[in-house]
Amino acid sequence: MTYTLKSMFVSFLNNLEQKMRAAFILPAIGCSVTFLIIVAHFDSKYFPDVWREIFQDGSRSELYIIYALIAFWIAGLYICTGIHSVGYVQANVFFSSWAAFATSLMGLKLWRESAGLPSLFQKLANHTRMTSKSSQISFLFVCTINFSFHTSTLTFFKITSP
Amino acid sequence: MPTRVTIAEDGAAGDPAASGPPEGTAAHPITSGSTLDLFTPKASASSPTPRFGLTRQAAKTLSSRHVGGGSGTRPIEPPSSSSSSPAQYRDIVASPRLLGYLLNFIASLICMVSAIKFERFSHQQYWFDLLVYFSDGRIDQNLTNPANLNPDSEMNRSEVRTRLLFATNEEQQDLVWGPVASNIYEASMLYDVAVIVGGPEPRLFNPYRVRLLQDVIASNTTESPTSGSTLPTSNPSASFITQTPTSLLDEAETTTPTVGPTMLPGLSTDAPTKGMEESVAGTSAPTMVDTSSLAPTEEKYIATNSPTSLPTVANLTAILPIIDEKSRPIRAVDYWVSCRVCLFHKYFNSAKLHGQNCHYIINIFSCIR
Numbered sequence: 001m002t003y004t005l006k007s008m009f010v011s012f013l014n015n016l017e018q019k020m021r022a023a024f025i026l027p028a029i030g031c032s033v034t035f036l037i038i039v040a041h042f043d044s045k046y047f048p049d050v051w052r053e054i055f056q057d058g059s060r061s062e063l064y065i066i067y068a069l070i071a072f073w074i075a076g077l078y079i080c081t082g083i084h085s086v087g088y089v090q091a092n093v094f095f096s097s098w099a100a101f102a103t104s105l106m107g108l109k110l111w112r113e114s115a116g117l118p119s120l121f122q123k124l125a126n127h128t129r130m131t132s133k134s135s136q137i138s139f140l141f142v143c144t145i146n147f148s149f150h151t152s153t154l155t156f157f158k159i160t161s162p
Numbered sequence: 163m164p165t166r167v168t169i170a171e172d173g174a175a176g177d178p179a180a181s182g183p184p185e186g187t188a189a190h191p192i193t194s195g196s197t198l199d200l201f202t203p204k205a206s207a208s209s210p211t212p213r214f215g216l217t218r219q220a221a222k223t224l225s226s227r228h229v230g231g232g233s234g235t236r237p238i239e240p241p242s243s244s245s246s247s248p249a250q251y252r253d254i255v256a257s258p259r260l261l262g263y264l265l266n267f268i269a270s271l272i273c274m275v276s277a278i279k280f281e282r283f284s285h286q287q288y289w290f291d292l293l294v295y296f297s298d299g300r301i302d303q304n305l306t307n308p309a310n311l312n313p314d315s316e317m318n319r320s321e322v323r324t325r326l327l328f329a330t331n332e333e334q335q336d337l338v339w340g341p342v343a344s345n346i347y348e349a350s351m352l353y354d355v356a357v358i359v360g361g362p363e364p365r366l367f368n369p370y371r372v373r374l375l376q377d378v379i380a381s382n383t384t385e386s387p388t389s390g391s392t393l394p395t396s397n398p399s400a401s402f403i404t405q406t407p408t409s410l411l412d413e414a415e416t417t418t419p420t421v422g423p424t425m426l427p428g429l430s431t432d433a434p435t436k437g438m439e440e441s442v443a444g445t446s447a448p449t450m451v452d453t454s455s456l457a458p459t460e461e462k463y464i465a466t467n468s469p470t471s472l473p474t475v476a477n478l479t480a481i482l483p484i485i486d487e488k489s490r491p492i493r494a495v496d497y498w499v500s501c502r503v504c505l506f507h508k509y510f511n512s513a514k515l516h517g518q519n520c521h522y523i524i525n526i527f528s529c530i531r
Binding site (some may be wrong): 023055057062090096099113 | 253254258259260262264269272274277278295
């Protein structure tokens with residue numbers, strides 16, 4: 001069973017046709033969910049108390065919704081902007097996918113601010129560390145350069161290979 | 163940020179004679195001469211918790227439940243109240259997170275529409291239709307004819323389509339060369355079609371296309387499709403390669419236009435392509451060229467050549483520098499392929515092309531129409 005699921009997942013990732021279909025099914029799901037959320041904010045007739053409990057400041061339910069959106073768009077980034085995806089050749093899909101992911105993160109930031117919690121940047125800045133900030137940035141910079149060089153090297157060998 | 167009223171007690175300590183209350187009176191900070199600091203949010207080191215014993219979250223919750231901005235005239239409602247007041251409703255609607263959801267919705271919508279548009283109007287189906295058309299029956303829509311497939315390849319139709327869609331120029335050429343084209347000239351031509359219809363991919367220098375151009379021009383100059391041409395003619399199904407644009411257009415004039423692949427020899431009639439159907443249904447009239455946007459030389463050329471006149475290699479060659487002024491440089495073989503694309507569109511009474519890089523195809527189409 002596990003092997004079947006794994007093989008199905010691998011075949012899905014390798015099947016470009018399905019990836020193309022998922023490239024618009026997944027944003028459609030995200031679009032529907034956010035549309036329902038927006039509509040729920042303006043519902044003052046049917047379930048206003050439910051929405052107030054869910055979307056009030058510092059609500060845990062809304063935090064889980066935002067977490068789900070972030071996870072959803074992490075998967076969406078892979079499907080929409082990964083290699084051999086639609087976003088690979090279509091700039092609109094590429095940038096709008098990243099924009100959706102960024103707005104999901106922005107939702108988390110706004111939730112923390114409304115809940116009276118320090119933002120992630122403040123938390124990072126006040127985090128106890130054993131090294132200086134410049135050394136941390138240097139380490140991340142070296143990691144990024146190394147990863148970029150590794151990727152470009154792979155691409156180069158892929159192109160030049162017969 | 164709530165403004166806290168704090169009363170400094172610095173001056174009170176250490177000098178009771180100067181700032182202390184007189185005997186028998188209550189100790190009042192103002193009357194006792196101590197300063198009143200209204201604006202400094204000073205937190206006492208001995209009391210790390212907020213004042214009044216409330217956390218910020220609790221204070222905010224209480225203030226949100228207060229009607230009238232904390233005037234204190236109405237009691238605080240319990241959170242389990244079944245009725246929602248207008249203020250609570252406004253709190254939800256005026257939440258800044260709603261803006262985040264709205265932006266997320268817009269981004270998702272753009273992503274979805276772009277992906278659907280790319281899927282529906284993408285060049286892959288269109289490219290594949292042209293591929294089927296130019297294969298002259300050696301390949302059908304389902305790639306079911308084993309003779310048309312590379313025996314070493316196990317690719318099916320969807321794989322071909324997806325690989326063509328995402329392939330680089332070299333990969334596209336290899337892909338076309340393998341399962342579809344019977345010789346290098348066809349591969350080159352099909353590759354040109356793919357590039358023309360496909361998208362703004364950078365073109366690579368291809369000596370085969372130059373050779374093909376020379377052969378086409380030589381065969382047209384001698385008024386014989388095969389004399390002076392080194393194109394292979396052993397394969398009857400590939401004989402269209404030796405046809406010049408003029409002969410193709412003559413054929414187009416004498417052939418009754420029909421819709422669908424039934425006009426193509428060897429193609430199955432029960433498998434009309436999706437792209438062809440869309441092409442026929444999408445545009446009922448051929449695209450006209452707006453002469454106001456053309457260069458003077460181009461406008462003159464269109465004016466002096468009536469739509470009924472058929473192009474020759476000479477006047478098609480004359481189009482080239484005109485087109486070069488308006489678009490990216492193209493080669494003669496490109497317009498030869500473009501003529502075939504125009505012919506395709508003429509059959510189907512459509513000039514619906516994809517991408518601005520097909521602008522010159524529409525121009526030629528307007529000339530020969």
